[in-house]
Amino acid sequence: IPAYNEARFIGACLASLKVQDFTESFEIVVADNNSTDGTGTLASKLGARVVFEGTPGVCSARQTGTVAARGDIIISTDADTVFPRDWLTKVWAGFVEHPDAVAVAGAVEYMRAPWWGKLYAKALFGSNNVRYKRTGKVGYISACNTAFRKNAWTGYNTQLTQGGDEFALLSQLKEKGRIIFQRDNIVFTSSRRMHKGLWYNIFVTIILYYGIDYLFGRITGKSVLGSYKPIRHEQFSFSKIKTAAQAVSAIMVAVLGLSIATHHVSAGSIYHRTRTGLVTLQHHIPHHLPHNFPHNFINRE
DSSP: OEESSOTTTHHHHHHHHHTOOOOSOOOOEEEEOSOSSSHHHHHHHTTOEEEEOOSOSHHHHHHHHHHHOOSSEEEEOOTTEEOOTTHHHHHHHHHHHOTTEEEEEEEEEEETOOHHHHHHHHHHHHHHHHHHHHHSOOOOOOTTSEEEEGGGOOOOOTTOOTTTTTHHHHHHHHTTSEEEEEEEEEEEEEOGGGGGOHHIIIIIIIIIIIIIIHHHHHHHSSOSSOSOOOOOSOOOSOOOOOSHHHHHHHHHHHHHHHTSOOOOOOOOOOEEEOTTSOEEEOSOOOSSOOTTHHHHSOOOO
């Protein structure tokens, strides 16, 4: 778990990992990427093994965390992400059922996402699943829900930023063997960047950083723009569609999303943030999380 100034979210992340129904042993490694808000200290108090990485960048943090990890299977995720109780069990089952697999990847839903963000997630992972079902090949993996065998990993490219821990890792793993995609193994992650607006996410996040800068970095060996500015708060007012062009783009996303099968999960909200910044467990976590779980996940005071 790479973490830069994630004290607001790391408690909920670790709490949901501590109540997994997985019966085998596992360790939680947090790579503190030079945080200034006490993220590393908080993670350590909550039982995680914390390693420090002073070089800014998610790939550098993931590199340090993966090298430090003792297990044979590494699971990449994020500090602003929470998990159903059976998440690790499903990941493990993927490797058991497919012993030739070098990686097992799952899907993502965004908490408190604007409506177009929800459609984006369904379209992205739905289309990924369709391709996987038809061809056996995976076109995309998320850095917050991907497991891989450590002996199939040759290292992150620490000169890359956005996409380096997803596209570059996927390309590396494809050369090593089979990748399994589990559409029904979903994690819930923050949508904080989505609240910058639809146009911002299309042109800045996706096209500029994940597209142009990543491709340029793969060619030249180094990112030009560097990491995009971190967002360490979550806005609760959804961005409004203000122009006709935005509306057309949103409709196109919606049409694509309608073609993707939806899914349903069930359970209750479980966490409550205290004034100290720590997260306490309110209720026993059932086997699955509810479809509306992201909207009630954290009560911020």
